[in-house]
Every structure is written in structure tokens, then in C-alpha cells.
Amino acid sequence: MTAQAEIRDRRWPWYVAVVAVAVALSLSMISPPDAVQGDLIRIMYIHVPAAWLAYLAFTVTLVGSIGYLATKRMVFDRLAASSAEVGVYFTGLAILLGMIWGKPTWGVWWTWDARLTLTAIMLFVYLGYLALRRATPDPDARAKRSAILGVLAIVQIPIVHFSVVWWRTLHQPPSIIRPDGPAIQDPLMVIALIAGVVAFTVVYVALVAKRMELARIEDAIVAREATFERPVAGEAVVAPDLSPEPGGAR
Amino acid sequence: MSGIRRQALAVARRDLARERRRGEVLWVTVPFGIIALLLVPLAIGTDQATLHRVGPGLYWVVVLLFGVLVGVRGAADETGPQRDAAALLGLDPVAVFAGRALATSSLLVVFELVVGVAAIALYDIDLIGVGWLALVVLLVAIGLGTLATIASSIVASGAGTAALVPLLVAPLAIPLLLGATQSLDGLRQGTSILSWILLMIVVVLVLGIVGVVSSGPLQESR
DSSP states (O other): OOOOOOOOOOHHHHHHHHHHHHHHHHHHHHHBBBTTTTTGGGGHHHHHHHHHHHHHHHHHHHHHHHHHHHOOOOOHHHHHHEEEEEHHHHHHHHHHHHHHHHHHHHHSSOOHHHHHHHHHHHHHHHHHHHHHHHHSHHHHHHHHHHHHHHHHHHGHHHHHHHHHHSSSSSOOOOSSSSOOOOOOOOOOHHHHHHHHHHHHHHHHHEEEEEEHHHHHHHHHHHHHHHHOOOTTTTTTTTOOOOOOOOOOOO | OHHHHHHHHHHHHHHHHHHHHHOHHIIIHHHHHHHHHHHHHOOOOOOOHHHHHHHHHHHHHHHHHHHHHHHHHHHHHSSSSSHHHHHTOOOOOOHHHHHHHHHHHHHHHHHHHHHHHHHHHHHTOOOOOHHHHHHOOOOOOOOHHHHHHHHHHEEEEEEETTGGGHHHHHHTTHHHHHHHHHHHHHHHOOOOOOOHHHHHHHHHHHHHHHHHHHHHHHHHTT
């Protein structure tokens, strides 16, 4: 392993993440139950941050994609790809938590709600992004093509977020980011929700940093293998000595 | 500019001539789409009233899913020596993109019309607002054709990657599907469909801009 490919093991983001998650979970437990939904509302403190991270992660993928297209620096490609991977995880988590929340609230695991359906579609867009990266072996071609897709795919985020406003379906409208101010009135609930968002964001940063480090090592290994001197085919075969032996017959 | 237009038309003519020789869209994709329209009633029931109600939506889903195959056809060709020949001839990447998008969109119009006739016959769909319908068909064809061309250029890196095109195109084509289905719904109910037409125009424009801007970098990365 070359010096360039050494693992930089930073642990402090994980310590911060553990503390932030512990605080957020504690606040979500001590916050008051909802007047209508009761304790079910506590799923919101994980569901909303997971959904927020999906937006954040795919926006960072956009930033990384634009950064790569503008500078051709691989660090931006790693940022975009790592963020997309983590974003896919959190999008899946948001959908799963939404389904768990939906069963007692709406009576079904899945309903053809605009936001639910569009979020599932957004998940598949970014699964396609990751599939494209896996299918393109050349690092430069992979970075360029996935960067273009990363820019094109961002159109999903505003559609998903405002779908509950444009199509009045089952899903509740935005709780915090809405034109007429936050819908949640209880300050402790707002604090618990914000703490959840902050904690999940810290976890996201730690995960992306780790994934970028892994990607850097993967790239270093690929580059090393590309320049590694392998034995040439047929190297073991020695050309016969055809020179006349001294004193021998010709 | 006229040079790019001439090149784009030449590329489109080449693609259409290839389709005329092979007949992939007309003799494979179109029958495949009609088979899908025939299979659906076998799965959901043959009640004529239900089929009459869901027919337009099913038609657009078939157009979206099977129309992607027209784009996959382009991705398969991209791996061939034609790509190198185009680069050696000094063709402008924008012209190549525009020509391929034009050819794919033209083929999609044919696909939509033939499958549309089959859907009208099978599901007894009412033809209301023919002028608006023609515009919707055209916008879906241009949007889907442009999107499929961009996707096939993105994945064109080797054998087997053409299978990625449907995965990339289908989710991103949702605004087109929404615009088309809601327009038909609006025409049936007699409400204004201008906002949906506008949505599709915006999508087509955005896709066109993305296609033009990305054509250069995508050609460089091959």
C-alpha cells in the first residue's frame, strides 16, 4: 500500500454523531404526544430527518457533480457518489418509516399519495445513478457521465417536496418549510425535530466522509494496479541459443 | 448554425434509414406494445366500462415503458464503429445529439400513433380535442426521445450497458407521463389543460438544454 492510499481514520465525527443522536432521541422521548396521533407522532422525529437527509444528500450530489464538471477534480466525483449512496440509504429509511407511520394513521402500508410515490421514484433515479457508476469501469468516463446524470436528477427534489402542495393528497403538507410558517406550535416538539435533523446531518457527514475515504483508497488501488509491472506473457520462455557450439559440427 | 442543422438532419436520416432497413420499432416494439395492451385486460378483467375508464392511462404507461425501447435501440448502436466514424468525420456533438433525438422522436410519434389506434379500438377510448391530443403526442415524443437520447449517450460505454437506459429514463419521464395523462383527463372533463401543456413544454426545453450542454463532454468521455 502506498503512502497516498493510507487510511486516515478520523473518529471524532462518530463521537459527535453518537452524542447528537443520543440528545435527539432523548428530546423525542420527552416531547409531548400529539393531540390527535398520540405517541405515534414520535416516528416523525426520525422520519422527517431521514427525508431531509435525502434532500440534502442529493443536493450535495448535485454540488459534487457540478464541481467535477467545472474542475475535473476527482474529489468532487467522490463527494457526489458518496453522498448519493448515503442518500439512497436515507431515502429508503424515510420510505420505510413513512410506511410504518402510515399503517396506523391511514390504515394501509402503502397509499398512492403523491409524495410517497414520487419519493419512491426519486429512490429509483439515484439507484440508476449508482448502477451507472457500477457499469462504467473507466474512472474519468464514470465521473463525467454520472455528473451529468447527477445534475439532471436534481429536478426530482422540488417536485417531491412541493407535491403535497400541488396535489392535495393524504400526506400532510410540509411541517417546517412552508410559505405561512411552521405548522407545529409546541416549542419542545420543534426543538426535538430540529435536534433530530441536526443529529442525522452529523451522521450523514460522518458516513459521507468515511465513504469518500474508502473511494479514495479504491481509486488509489485501481491506479496502482494500472501501473503495476506484471510479468509479460511468454516471459518465461527463453529463446533457444542457436550459436554454433565451439568445436561442434555445424 | 446551418452547418449544425445540416449535420443533424444527416444524422437523423442515417438513423431513420437504419430503422427502415431493420424495422426494429415498427416490427418489434410496436407489436410488443400492442401485446401489452392486450395482456392488461386479461390481468385486471375485461369489464368494458373499467377498460374504457383506465384505457387512456394504460396507453400512456405503455408508451412510456415501451417507448424507452426505442431509446435502447440508440444505445446499442452507440457502441458500434458508427460512433468512432462520427468523431473522425468531425461531426459537431450537438448535431449528433440533435439528429439522434430527432430520429428517436420521429419514431416515437409513429409508435404512439399505431399503439394509439390499437388502444382506441381495444379500450373504446373517446377521441376528444384532436388538436390538443396531437400536441400532447408530439410533446411526449420529443420529451421522451430527447431523454432517451441523453440516457443512451450517458450509458454508451460498452456491451450490456444499454439495459440501464430504461432504469434512467422511466423515473425521469414522470413529468411527461403526468402531463399526458392529466391532459387527457382534462379534455374528457372539459377543464383547461394549459398548465399541463406548459409543464411538458418546460420539460422538453430543459431536456433540450441539458442534451445540448452535455453532448460535448459526453463525446469527450467515450
